[in-house]
Amino acid sequence: MDIPEVKRVSAVKRDHLARLAKEGKRPDGRGPDEYRPIKIERNVIKKAEGSARVKIGNTMVLAGIKLEVGEPYPDSPEEGAMSTSAELPPLASPEFEPGPPKPDAIELARVVDRGIRESKYIQLDKLCIEPGEKVWIVFIDLHVLDYDGNLFDACSLAASAALQKAVIPNERYGFGDNEPLPVTSPPVSCTFVKYEDFIVVDPNLDEEQIAQARFTVALDKNGDIRAMQKGLKGSFTIDEIKNNIKRAQIHAQKIRKLLEE
Amino acid sequence: MMRKIVLPGTEVGDAKSKLPGKGVFKEGNKIYASRLGILSEKGKYINVIPLSGVYDPNVGDNVIGVIQEVFKNAWIVDINAPYPAFLNLENVPWRVDYGETSKYLKVGDVIIATIAAIDEAKNIDISMKCKACRKIEDGIIIEIQPSKVPRVIGKNGSMLTTLKKYTQCWIFVGQNGRIWIKGEDERVNLLIKAIRKIEKEAHTFGLTQRIIKMLGG
Amino acid sequence: MLIKDGVRVDGRKPDELRPIKIEAGVLYRADGSCYLEWGGNKIMAAVYGPREALPRHIQDPTKAIVNARYNMASFSVEERKRPGPDRRSTEISKVTSEALESVIFTELFPRTTIDVCIEVLDAEAGTRCAGITAAAVALADAGIPMRDLPVACAAGKIDGTVVLDLSSDEDKEGEADLPVAIAPRNEEILLLQMDGHLTYKEFEEALDLAIKGCKEVAKLQRKALLNKYKTFEVE
Numbered sequence: 001m002d003i004p005e006v007k008r009v010s011a012v013k014r015d016h017l018a019r020l021a022k023e024g025k026r027p028d029g030r031g032p033d034e035y036r037p038i039k040i041e042r043n044v045i046k047k048a049e050g051s052a053r054v055k056i057g058n059t060m061v062l063a064g065i066k067l068e069v070g071e072p073y074p075d076s077p078e079e080g081a082m083s084t085s086a087e088l089p090p091l092a093s094p095e096f097e098p099g100p101p102k103p104d105a106i107e108l109a110r111v112v113d114r115g116i117r118e119s120k121y122i123q124l125d126k127l128c129i130e131p132g133e134k135v136w137i138v139f140i141d142l143h144v145l146d147y148d149g150n151l152f153d154a155c156s157l158a159a160s161a162a163l164q165k166a167v168i169p170n171e172r173y174g175f176g177d178n179e180p181l182p183v184t185s186p187p188v189s190c191t192f193v194k195y196e197d198f199i200v201v202d203p204n205l206d207e208e209q210i211a212q213a214r215f216t217v218a219l220d221k222n223g224d225i226r227a228m229q230k231g232l233k234g235s236f237t238i239d240e241i242k243n244n245i246k247r248a249q250i251h252a253q254k255i256r257k258l259l260e261e
Numbered sequence: 262m263m264r265k266i267v268l269p270g271t272e273v274g275d276a277k278s279k280l281p282g283k284g285v286f287k288e289g290n291k292i293y294a295s296r297l298g299i300l301s302e303k304g305k306y307i308n309v310i311p312l313s314g315v316y317d318p319n320v321g322d323n324v325i326g327v328i329q330e331v332f333k334n335a336w337i338v339d340i341n342a343p344y345p346a347f348l349n350l351e352n353v354p355w356r357v358d359y360g361e362t363s364k365y366l367k368v369g370d371v372i373i374a375t376i377a378a379i380d381e382a383k384n385i386d387i388s389m390k391c392k393a394c395r396k397i398e399d400g401i402i403i404e405i406q407p408s409k410v411p412r413v414i415g416k417n418g419s420m421l422t423t424l425k426k427y428t429q430c431w432i433f434v435g436q437n438g439r440i441w442i443k444g445e446d447e448r449v450n451l452l453i454k455a456i457r458k459i460e461k462e463a464h465t466f467g468l469t470q471r472i473i474k475m476l477g478g
Numbered sequence: 479m480l481i482k483d484g485v486r487v488d489g490r491k492p493d494e495l496r497p498i499k500i501e502a503g504v505l506y507r508a509d510g511s512c513y514l515e516w517g518g519n520k521i522m523a524a525v526y527g528p529r530e531a532l533p534r535h536i537q538d539p540t541k542a543i544v545n546a547r548y549n550m551a552s553f554s555v556e557e558r559k560r561p562g563p564d565r566r567s568t569e570i571s572k573v574t575s576e577a578l579e580s581v582i583f584t585e586l587f588p589r590t591t592i593d594v595c596i597e598v599l600d601a602e603a604g605t606r607c608a609g610i611t612a613a614a615v616a617l618a619d620a621g622i623p624m625r626d627l628p629v630a631c632a633a634g635k636i637d638g639t640v641v642l643d644l645s646s647d648e649d650k651e652g653e654a655d656l657p658v659a660i661a662p663r664n665e666e667i668l669l670l671q672m673d674g675h676l677t678y679k680e681f682e683e684a685l686d687l688a689i690k691g692c693k694e695v696a697k698l699q700r701k702a703l704l705n706k707y708k709t710f711e712v713e
Contacts, residue, residue, distance in 0.1 A: 010327045011369040012441075016401045020446075029450060045600045046518055048553035058506035062599060064553025087561055089549060091524040091595035093507050098547055100562060141552040141561070143599070145522055146505045172556070266707055268700055269581075269618055270626035270663045286583075286625070293663075295583060295623040297703060312707065313510065314621020315528060343528040343590045382539050383588055408621060464707050 009209045017210055021198035027206050033247060035202040038258055040161050050166025050181065054158040057204060058148035063140060063158035065166040065181070069129065069173060070137040080127025080135040084113035086142040086155060093147040107231070109142065112156045114227035115187035115218030116140070122163060123182040129175070136168060138181070149204040152216045152229075156189035160259060185221040188255045190248035192216075193232075199240060201251060215244050219252040264464055267294040267309055274307040284309030298408075299464055312464060316342045316407035316437040318376050318385055323393050325402060325439035328370045333360045338374065341407065341437040344383050348374065352388035354395075371397040373433065373441070393433065400431065400443035403453055405460045407438035412463040413456060420459065420469060427476035428452040451476065480636040480648055487648070492641040495631070495691055500612070500702035502619045508595075510620025512702070514612040517645060518602025520554075523612035525620040528590035542587040544579035546594040547571050548609055554601040570606050577610060577630075577659045577668035583623040592622060603649040607632050610659050610669065615699050619706070627699055628668055630659035631691035633684040635676060640683045642691045656681070658688040662696045665689060 017027055024032065036057030045051035050065035072079060086109035088096045101109075116122065127136040140163070142155045166181040193203040193211035203211060212234025218227040225245065230236065236244070267273055273285060274292040281287045284296045285307055294300070298309040318324070318340065326338035329345060336348040348366075350357040357365055366372065373394050374387040388394070405413065413434055414421050425432055430444030430452050440456065442449055455472050462468055480487055490496070496517030505511035508524035515521075531537040548570040552559050563571070578594060594617065596609040607630035614628040634644040636652040644655055654674025660667055676684060 009369065010371045010402060011367070012371045012397055012400065012402050014369070015399070025446070045520065045551075045553055046602075047555055047600050051553065060505075062551070064551060064599075066553050066558035068558060085552070085561060087551070089595060089597055090526070090547065090593060091505075091508065091522060091597050094526050094529070098563075139552065139558050141558075143551045143553075143597070145597070146507055148506055266704055268627060268703055269624035270661070284623070288625075293625070295625065296621055297618045298621075311621050313619060315509070343587055344530055381588075 013206065014210055017206065018196045021196035024198070026200060028204060032198065032200045033251070035251065035255075036204070038157070038255065040157065040258055042161055042165050048162075049169055050162040050164075052158045052161035054154050054161065056150055056154045056157075056202060058146060059150055059154050060146040061151065061154045061158045062143045062145055063155065063162040064143065065162050066139040066141070067169055067181070068137050068139065069134050072128070072132065072135040076124075077132040078128045079124040080122070080138060082113070082117065082122055082124065082138040082140065084109045084116070084140040084142070084159070086112070086144070088144050088147070092144040096147070107229075108151055108155060111152060111216055111227065111229045112140070112142065112159050112189070115156055115189055116159060116163070118226040119185070119187040119218065119220045121160070121183055121186050123184060126182040147205070149206075149208045150191055150202050152191045153189050153202060156187070156218065157255065157259070160186035160188070164259065186256070186259055187218040187220055187226050188252040188259070189216055189218045190251045190255075192244050192247070194234060194236060194240070199244065201247065215241065217245055217248045219248060221256065223249040223252065264466070265300040266298070266312070266464060267300050268297055269295055273300055273309065279307050280305045282306035282308035284311055311408045313406060314408050316340070318342050318346075318379060318437070320376050320379060322376045322436035323391065324374060324376065324387070324437040325397070325433075325435035325441060326372050326374050326387065328366050328368050328372070331363045331366070331368060333362060336362060336366055338372070338387060340374075340385070340387065341404070341439060342385070344385055346374070346376070346385040346387040348387050348389065352377065352386070352390060354389055366396065371402060373397065373435065397441055400441055401449065403440050403442065403456065405438050405440060405456060407436070409460045409463045410434060410436055410438055412468070413440070413459050415469065420472070423469060423473060423476075424452060424455060427473065427478050428455070480651055481639050481641070486636070486641065486645075488645055492639055493687060493690065495643045495694060496645065498695060498698050500615060500698050502615050502702045502706045508616070508620075510616040510618070510622070512612040512615035512619065514608055514615070516604065516608040516611070517643075518600060519598070519605055519608045520600035521605070521608045521612045522597045522599060523609065523616040524595045525592065525613070525616045525622065526595075527592040527620075528587035528622075529593070531589055531591040537589040539588050541584035542582070542590045542592050544575050544582055544584065544592050544594065546575040546578055546596060546613060548574055548596045548598070548606070550598040550601060550605070554598050570609070573669055573671070574606065574610055574613065578613060578617065578628060580668050581624045581626050581628050581661050582617070583625070586623060592617075603644055603646040604632050604657070606630070607657050607659070611695055611699060615702055618703055626661035626663045627696065628659055629662055629692045629696040629699060630657065630669065631688050631695055632657040633688035633691065635674065635680060635684065640680055640687060642687050654680075654684070656684045656688055658685065658692065660689060660692050662693055
């Protein structure tokens with residue numbers, strides 16, 4: 001995230017995290033392959049066509065789905081469309097500022113978008129109303145409420161959960177009864193950061209603040225890769241990347257179970 | 262058991278027989294709470310001891326600060342207050358020449374300092390010329406709500422003594438809500454849990470006994 | 479037909495509020511926070527500060543600046559709203575900032591800002607009143623010194639009858655809406671807006687009703703704040 005780092009992380013904290021990392025320990029006592037508790041609540045917003053509030057530890061995000069009738073893209077006249085945005089309002093962190101989305105928020109929204117799009121989670125081909133004229137446009141809006149690290153996984157999970165039980169608002173447009181939004185199997189995203197040559201899953205804010213590199217991978221139900229994003233100024237070795245993906249395959253299976261509950 | 266908790270605007274006393282202390286204000290013949298906190302009467306004074314809120318610096322407080330900016334003749338220090346503090350090179354325990362400040366303290370370095378002066382516009386001067394003052398090089402710093410600091414220290418330092426005795430850790434509590442801890446990892450973790458519990462239950466009675474029990478006493 | 483034999487479409491009496499639920503201290507990062515449900519409204523409010531006002535040229539050397547930001551989530555309304563401020567939310571932010579500032583002891587914190595963030599997550603009429611009510615709880619939770627705990631509630635007119643706390647349908651079909659925020663202790667009016675059509679007599683009746691509503695909501699605010707300190711585990 002775009003945080004004035006010098007102000008936030010003291011030398012003592014940095015040294016402490018570095019010392020723990022050398023012993024394979026994390027500041028909150030978790031193992032390197034341990035997520036914080038995850039909580040998913042669906043249908044929390046009445047005005048939205050679908051919604052979910054996801055908590056990962058102290059991080060909390062809300063995803064809301066809205067559907068509108070619009071024109072299809074010329075190259076896919078018989079398919080619906082989707083659009084993902086993320087808001088990092090000043091409510092969620094002392095460092096977030098009001099104003100138009102900054103690069104961090106845009107990157108976040110695009111990574112979540114790619115996971116959903118590439119896994120063909122929303123069946124866009126079933127969202128045509130009149131070929132070439134009218135299709136459903138699915139808006140996924142991610143609203144961050146409390147920021148304590150790992151927005152990528154929290155937002156991706158919230159979007160997946162919200163879409164899972166979303167409806168097509170036929171009634172509002174006079175098209176008959178509402179019906180479930182056609183979806184397949186959701187992508188699951190898994191994020192790692194690296195600091196002091198220590199790679200951990202689901203970083204909290206302390207870890208994100210000193211992270212040199214970040215890696216997110218979105219996996220489908222077969223464990224196949226649908227989207228990836230390496231971020232921040234540091235680097236991973238090739239083996240580290242491969243290993244991250246293998247670790248993610250194990251995490252994604254567990255997280256997928258939460259989505260299926 | 263609960264202490265009496267009051268909210269902004271709660272009537273807490275009669276201004277004819279009582280005097281307004283801290284966390285309260287007088288309007289007409291009445292005294293009202295201005296903050297969320299615990300009602301406390303001391304002699305003729307009515308006070309509200311806040312349960313939340315930012316650190317409000319007082320001269321003589323020992324605080325833990327983080328260097329934010331380095332100038333040729335001074336450092337700007339984050340002391341977890343609404344205002345940054347100013348540390349002049351004359352107010353450190355070392356002989357520092359003009360322009361040599363960054364050799365001694367860099368951005369991100371952590372220090373214990375004392376509040377030396379505050380003016381009306383809340384410009385704050387701090388000094389490192391005190392017994393506890395030093396640069397912190399190891400251990401960890403945790404942050405608690407500044408309003409809970411008196412509870413972590415306890416009456417005449419009783420809670421602090423308890424925490425040290427049962428965890429064998431080194432603890433220094435800054436008045437600004439930052440706490441410096443050193444010790445074995447497991448004991449430090451237990452200590453942090455105990456401090457978090459004190460923070461959460463600061464408004465209750467019998468807390469020392471519950472903390473001793475928690476620490477295996 | 480919005481009211482029949484003294485009963486409104488949603489079954490309420492003319493002077494009855496919609497159901498309200500308030501919780502204080504729900505966010506981890508914020509200095510103070512509040513989650514509030516009021517009818518179909520869902521509001522999250524957070525307070526940060528007082529903290530140094532930046533850039534420095536906006537600082538007031540005599541007092542804190544109170545800066546409220548009212549924002550609606552894109553999915554909080556029937557037709558998706560484009561993210562970001564519009565003229566309506568800018569106006570609400572302004573009058574909310576002013577209403578809150580009038581009870582805060584701002585002179586205690588020169589050169590700072592007190593930032594109040596109000597996020598409307600689900601909207602069903604009366605969001606500005608719900609937002610101010612939630613913001614007041616968040617301010618108290620953050621330990622901000624205040625003369626009183628502000629509270630807001632609207633009254634209005636439907637089918638010629640003055641009623642409390644308009645629902646969405648009543649707001650759309652009704653004849654007038656009168657949102658009011660007060661400092662309940664002295665019944666000072668901190669915010670008052672009105673649109674529609676009221677006779678002077680109806681206005682008096684509506685204002686009385688709105689203030690009565692405010693005082694009922696004020697009880698719930700106080701209960702929510704005390705609740706935060708009521709429960710803890712005994713191990």
